[in-house]
Amino acid sequence: MIGAVTRMWDAIRGTGDAALTVPAMDGAFMADTAIETADVLYACAEPDNLVATSSGVVFSTGGTILRVEQGGAPVVVEEGDASVTALAALSDGRVIVARSGAAPYILGEVGQAPLFPDTKGMTGDITALTVLPDGRVAATIGAEGLAEADWPRDFLKRGSTGSVWVGLPGQAAQRVAKDLAYPNGVVADDDGALVVSLAWRCALVRVRTGKAPETLLSNLPGYPARITRSASGGYWLSLFAPRNQFIEFVLREPAYVRRMIAEVDPRYWVTPRLSPEIGPLDPMLEGCTKKGSEIKPWAPSLSYGMVAHLRPDFHPDSSVQSRANGHRHGIRSAVEADGTLYIASRGGNVIVTLPTAQETVQ
């Protein structure tokens, strides 16, 4: 009852859940162009899932898994039809692979072995994988029964059916959290507890079995994806798209969303975007109008490139970016290895590298 009254009041006043305000990109998120000016390692279609293994950095493009070769073209590790949705590295160098519509498996020298023999209840694509210090593997499912490529639908529904699963390789996995708003990244903190990024809530939460998730960081200016460890003791958090007032508004317009889902080609929906390109049929906001043939860097674009650095207590202290007029947008994963930060721009179709010394905590 009180909740209903509060919601009505909020709807009138534009406060609480009805507020359309988005956090300013200030402080740790102050605008820069480090990603835009970074060195290109590879240009490839939709690179994603960067993972540091004991034998080098591994990533995927579509259904192909590749390994970074210093000073040369990447080496194919495995090819497949279904797109790779998450990767993780075991301490012995083997790679755990999750593909769309399939159970996760361990890629060994001789072939594939199922990660969990029993995946009952684990419906929906895995969005992130990580190996815990005790050898267990954590997997996040974005939304129940949802193919990863279909995330815009879950976003527009403001879905909250994601879950986190943990288990030893070769044994049954346990669900440790459910009803999450699209878990999109997972990492173990210093105590070995799971920290999960919730994309639709723009927040990081710590998940413990039997306890309610504890919010560590909220009100992010973008939608978070993967979290990885940084060498300085903190974390790298990829934000795959910026928050935008118009999108917040659309989310609160159920009739528009229903009609858009029913009548409009999903390619042209009003959602956060990975690609910086605003095609002729794409939704466009007034501030993105080209003046003098160019989009302004401060334009309210639906895509952006950002990797934030978090302190060990998960507070952001700096970030690297590609702004609205840039091209390296839609960054879902970044990983640090040997003093280099590898950043995969899925929307910009490149992997870029940054030396980490200058980017770490001041």
Place this chain on the structure above:
Amino acid sequence: MSDTYSNDRPGTWTRLRYRLIPDHAIGEILSKPWIDTAIPVLFLLMLAGFFSVVSPEFFLPANLNNLSRILGENMLLAIGLAIVVIGGGIDLSVGSIFALCNFVALALIFHFQVHVALVFPLVVLCGALCGAFNGLLIGYLRLRAFLSTLVTLIIIRAIVEILALNYASTIMSSYDANGWDLLDFVADGSVFGLPSSFIFALIVAVIAHIFMTRMRMGWHILAVGGARRSAFNVGIKVRFTVFMTYVISGALAGAAAYFYAARLNAAGNQTGLGLELIVITGVVLGGVSLGGGRGSITKAMIGTIIVVSIVNGLLRLGLASGGSTAILGIILLLAVVVDIRWNKNRLKVLNRAYVSPTLVEMDEMPSIEEGSTSPYARNAALKDARPIGLGVLDGPEDMVLDDEGNLFAGSREGDIFRFFGPDFTRHELYAHIGGRPLGVQVDRDGSIVVCVAGMGLYRVTKEREVVPLSVRTNRSFFSVLDDSRVRMADDLDIAPDGRIFFSDPTTRYEISGWLTDALEGRGNGRLLCYDPKDGRTKTVLKNLVFANGICLMNDGDSVLVAETWAARIRRYWISGPKAGQDEVFLDNLPGYPDNINRASDGTYWAALVGVRSPSFDLALNMPKFRKRMISRVAPDNWIMPNSNHGCVIKFDDDAKIVGSLWDSPDGSHPQVTSIREHKGKLYLGGVFNNRVGEIDLPDADQEWTGYTSYWGTKA
């Protein structure tokens, strides 16, 4: 799901509602300057209704006559006080000055036996002197208005009490006056049934209104009250202006006292006690802002009528006099609160209420897919456009080439540049117009006719003289907005008989709001016709959805009018058997048509300023969604027609699409707003672009020019 979904689509009722209810009128009424006055008027009407129910004898002629007599005196005070308040001050001493002048008047009439006619200027002078004392303190010594007039209130009141105590019986001992008939008229006389004081107050009000709205001094007072420092900076004598407001106020208090003295012949020390409360309440209630700079004489008058009616009505209802003062205090408090809140928020309210989206139903848009068989299939034909005027031009919305092959293009700062053909590397500032030049066309004599947003239709002669042709059209009868002004002249074309047809895309927005007009989707635009024979302009077509490009068709009997946000082109016959008729010529374009011009092969070019996107078409179908977006989302974040993909289409006289030319996604012509063909080349303009583009048309007639197509070879 399917049920709730079908409810989301507009039904018959929704269609009818948006067709019949003129939502846009609300914002237009709110944007009127007199809207501040409308609220007190409404209040007055409600008050009248209240008294007619509670106390019907209120409206008896005897009471009304008595009321208007009091009203006349109070109005004079209110006019003076309003001028002070508008000038940024306050005068608390009006009641005391009134009492002093009353005493002086009585003394002059009865004791000194001065002629009644001569008493009037003397009393006014007395009031003016008191006011001048205030004015000296506040204007020249720059003391606080509130404190100074409070001090004057006390001092003058003290003087009145001393005088009344010592001389009241002396001066009232005689009832003989020099000029008794006149005194009688001033006291009780009436003209056309209205009391003399009321008539006098009305005359003063008219003069004061003209003074405040039409005369230099009045404007200075408004300026000083609105922004003292700015007024000083532009050279207004601020101190003198402030001084004068108090002199006026004092003089009018004297005039009011004259009538009061004649009417009541009472020299008691209670005269005018608490009068300032009634007058200030009236002035503020009427909508004169206490902050200064905002208000009018009319407002002060209406407020005074309200307050005097309330005081009188409450007395009739038998309320104790303390009670009526309390009610006055409460009304004053309410008026002050409303004054502050309204002034703070009125622009916000107006901005929200003004934009009023309507229901727009677009058909499914034709395919623009690259490589498809659609005539609109995307390509990169404009990719290699050569730039002209890079670094010179800012937003050339349109350009034209004259018979000598020179290119004329408008620029945002209000200039028209001439680029010398055939290579266009040299340029010169051809004419400075001042407004934003949009469509340009070359006339038979080689002069340039140009549409200037915010100004109208202008001609730049061969001697570079800028001549206004049309700045106004006929006012339509049912429009709330004054639509006689040409708001945003956009494009034009010239008929063989010399008539100039030009478009006014929206009567509701300035050029800065042209994209906001897209969110409304209503037919706010019109087609105008300027006739050089009598120099008049007439509106020939109304309710066009952003009337934009104009092109005279090859038959010379009709013009094409682009309706940008409706993605269609209309045809209007200007002469011949179908003259005056119009019909939709091209419908359901994939984008928003801008300027239209002739092509060398007898067809037409049209620029598309933007491409329709499915998400925006959907939003057009949901007016309430757009309305909420406008009130809740910052303008930069509004969804808009996608104007980052330039396109030019070509069609023939039978409305068949012949082809289209697109820019590549990273090209330098993201929005094309105009095109001109000239000697085998096509020129591209863009309202947000920094150049004019030039591409080759190898298959076109290499000798064809627009000038000869319209006017033949030069005689």
